[in-house]
Amino acid sequence: MFTYAGNPRAQWFFxxxxxxxxxxxxxxxxxxxxxxxxxxxxxxxGWPRTVCAVALGLVIGGLMVELLxxxxxxxxxxxxxxxxxxxxxxxxxxxxPLLMLGLFLALLLLLPNGLSRADPVAGGVDRSVGNRWLxxxxxxxxxxxxxxxxxxxxxxxxxxxxxxxPIKMTTRYVAALNNYLTLSAERGxxxxxxxxCLVFGILYTAWRKSRQTQNAWMLGVVSAQVVYxxxxxxxxxxxxxxxxxIFWTFxxxxxxxxxxxxxxxxxxxxxxxxxxxxxxLAFLTPIGASTLICLLILFSGSRLLAELSTRADFFIFNETxxxxxxxxxxxxxxxxxxVIIWSHGKGGSIREDGKDTLRYxxxxxxxxxxxxxxxxxxxxxEDIRALLRWxxxxxxxxxxxxxxxxFSLGARLSILAACYDPDPRLKxxxxxxxxxxxxxxxxxxxxxxxxxxxxxLIIHGEEDRVNSVAQAYELERLCKRYRKSHxxxxxxxxxxxxxxxxxxFTALDRIAAFVDKH
Numbered sequence: 001m002f003t004y005a006g007n008p009r010a011q012w013f014f015x016x017x018x019x020x021x022x023x024x025x026x027x028x029x030x031x032x033x034x035x036x037x038x039x040x041x042x043x044x045x046g047w048p049r050t051v052c053a054v055a056l057g058l059v060i061g062g063l064m065v066e067l068l069x070x071x072x073x074x075x076x077x078x079x080x081x082x083x084x085x086x087x088x089x090x091x092x093x094x095x096x097p098l099l100m101l102g103l104f105l106a107l108l109l110l111l112p113n114g115l116s117r118a119d120p121v122a123g124g125v126d127r128s129v130g131n132r133w134l135x136x137x138x139x140x141x142x143x144x145x146x147x148x149x150x151x152x153x154x155x156x157x158x159x160x161x162x163x164x165x166p167i168k169m170t171t172r173y174v175a176a177l178n179n180y181l182t183l184s185a186e187r188g189x190x191x192x193x194x195x196x197c198l199v200f201g202i203l204y205t206a207w208r209k210s211r212q213t214q215n216a217w218m219l220g221v222v223s224a225q226v227v228y229x230x231x232x233x234x235x236x237x238x239x240x241x242x243x244x245x246i247f248w249t250f251x252x253x254x255x256x257x258x259x260x261x262x263x264x265x266x267x268x269x270x271x272x273x274x275x276x277x278x279x280x281l282a283f284l285t286p287i288g289a290s291t292l293i294c295l296l297i298l299f300s301g302s303r304l305l306a307e308l309s310t311r312a313d314f315f316i317f318n319e320t321x322x323x324x325x326x327x328x329x330x331x332x333x334x335x336x337x338x339v340i341i342w343s344h345g346k347g348g349s350i351r352e353d354g355k356d357t358l359r360y361x362x363x364x365x366x367x368x369x370x371x372x373x374x375x376x377x378x379x380x381x382e383d384i385r386a387l388l389r390w391x392x393x394x395x396x397x398x399x400x401x402x403x404x405x406x407f408s409l410g411a412r413l414s415i416l417a418a419c420y421d422p423d424p425r426l427k428x429x430x431x432x433x434x435x436x437x438x439x440x441x442x443x444x445x446x447x448x449x450x451x452x453x454x455x456x457l458i459i460h461g462e463e464d465r466v467n468s469v470a471q472a473y474e475l476e477r478l479c480k481r482y483r484k485s486h487x488x489x490x491x492x493x494x495x496x497x498x499x500x501x502x503x504x505f506t507a508l509d510r511i512a513a514f515v516d517k518h
Contacts (some may be wrong), residue, residue: 002071005113010069018235019243021075024067025231026224026246029082031060032100033220036093040216064104068111073118074234079104082227089211089219131169132177132234137304138164139176142185144301150188159185162354163311167363168505179232184297193294199229199251200286206254209261218257221250308332309362316371316390318383326350326371326387329362338401338427338515341391342370343384343410345433356504357407364512367400373413377443380409384417392423403515405430408466408496412438412445415456419448428518430457430511433496435467436474449478455485457514459507461494487514 002009002017009017038052067075080101087097108114138160142151151159157174165173176182184192203225210218228237228247237243312328327350330336340361344353350370358368369391373383388404391397402425406414411431418429429452438444456479460472472488479486489510491503498504 004071004117007071007112009071010066014242015240016235017070018072018074018231019237019240021067021070021072022078022228022231022235022237022243023246024063024070025075025079025082025227026250028060028063028067028079028100029086029224029227030220030250031056031063032083032086032096033217033223035060035096036090036216036220039093039096060100061103064100064107068104068107068114071113071117074231076108076118077234078227078231081230082223085207085226086219086223089207089223090216091214093216131171134166134169135160135173135177136181138166139178139181139185140297140301141305141308142301143181143189143297144305146185147189147298147301150184150186150191153186156182156186158351162351163359164308165355167355167360175236177234177236179236179238180293181297182236183238184294189294189298192297193290196290196293197283197287199225200289201283202251202255202258203229204286205258209258213261215257218254221253221257225250225254306332309359316386318374318379318386324371324373324383326369327354327358329354329358329368329370331362331365331367335365336367336400337365338403339367339369339391339397340403340405340511340515341384341388341414342368343373343404343406343414344370345406345408345410346375348407348410357508360505360508361512364508366403366512366515367397373410375409377440381413381416381420381443384410384413385421388417388421388423388426392425401425401427401515401518403428403430403518405432405511405515406434407432408434412443415445415452416443416448418454419445419451422451422453426454428455428457428515430459430514431475432459432498432507432511433461433464433467434458434471434475436471436478445475446478449475449484450482452482452484455487455514455518457511458486458488459491459510460489461491461496461498461503463493464496466496 002011010020011017012020014020014023035053035056038049038056067079083097083101087094087101090097108118139156142156142159142164156176157172160176161172176185180192180196183195203222206218207222210222225247231237309332310330312330314326314328315323316326317323342353342357342361344350344357350358350372353370358370361368369387371383371387373380373387388402391402402423404414404418404426405411411434415429415431415434418426434445437446441447456475458472458475460467460469462469469490472490476486476488478484489507491498491507494500494503498507
């Protein structure tokens with residue numbers, strides 16, 4: 001259950017209180033239009049007007065209480081935006097929206113912690129505003145990165161977490177908490193532009209015609225759609241049909257209303273203020289607004305993109321001719337001090353290591369190169385060796401010192417690659433959680449460490465249950481035996497994965513400091 005400051009948030013059967021708030025706000029605006037129709041239909045006081053007004057008033061009051069109990073700031077803002085459009089569009093019957101506004105404010109004052117929730121910076125009760133902004137920034141940069149076709153439907157989370165999410169932000173998101181940024185990031189800016197043109201075009205035309213005829217019911221329907229569009233700035237609901245079906249129902253009603261009222265003439269169907277105006281002029285406002293929004297998203301994303309470490313994909317071929325995918329992550333704020341060839345653990349991937357390792361090391365001032373190598377024994381070693389040779393012979397990196405680093409299996413393979421392929425430009429090797437001994441001699445560091453020509457950093461968790469900490473001490477013993485330059489760093493109380501607090505980042509900081517010395 002969602003809570004705010006100890007108060008349960010109304011949710012009903014929806015996925016989140018924000019979804020319920022959007023539905024309730026749309027329903028309230030539609031009922032507001034019905035209420036104005038009732039007032040106009042029965043201008044004189046009498047039992048029909050009284051009965052209808054009381055019944056609608058009770059329903060509106062109950063729904064408004066539930067809207068406030070969601071503690072959804074986005075829902076509240078959307079409701080007030082829709083109510084404002086409705087109020088300004090009416091020439092008579094404005095008492096209804098004004099009474100609704102007064103009721104909303106009065107209930108907000110009575111709501112426990114209502115005012116603090118309405119203030120996005122009050123007391124720091126939650127971090128939703130700050131987190132939402134960080135997710136929006138990531139979505140903007142993702143759109144700028146993939147502006148034409150997007151990253152793919154439903155792929156926002158898989159791309160955001162490794163490449164666009166702030167490094168020490170742990171919450172995972174599958175959407176951008178914004179309908180429009182999610183759509184542009186997943187499908188591309190042209191799809192967003194088309195969606196906005198369609199929705200704005202119908203909504204704008206229906207609003208103009210309803211305002212001219214003072215059709216209160218249709219103005220309520222249009223205002224309800226405004227609620228959905230504004231709520232979409234703060235939450236993602238495009239694929240949540242329990243929310244979206246109401247909007248699309250109102251959208252169809254608006255379209256039908258346009259056709260019904262303007263079917264007598266081809267020119268009149270476009271709702272022009274002047275009979276002789278060219279037909280295309282009716283679309284200039286929604287098209288212009290849609291274009292402006294899309295250009296603003298692209299411009300903002302391009303500015304924010306400069307704050308992120310840059311990523312480039314590449315492919316290499318192993319000894320069997322198989323193509324393997326890799327990435328190069330480069331720093332943005334400083335000139336690179338070297339190239340770190342990073343190897344993830346068994347069963348890991350570039351994507352899983354993107355945020356917490358590759359980008360973190362890049363922000364420390366290194367170019368980080370990594371591939372998704374084959375997990376099996378010699379196959380994995382051959383892949384890492386092929387990557388090392390590719391980096392050493394790549395003219396882009398010829399002026400930089402080289403370093404090998406890895407975790408678990410990747411650490412063992414990094415040590416072995418340095419032993420198998422010693423090179424003067426390879427200045428150091430760093431391992432996290434590596435084994436020292438292995439049943440197969442060709443992939444056991446114990447059998448090859450005497451060939452190591454560069455310093456070795458050994459990092460190990462004190463409570464490692466995968467590769468016992470004794471493996472770290474064995475590596476240290478071998479280094480002393482063969483007189484290899486080395487450092488040992490045992491992370492107190494840490495497991496194999498160094499997943500408590502900042503243990504992982506502490507290890508990466510130690511790697512950065514170690515390679516800087518060599």
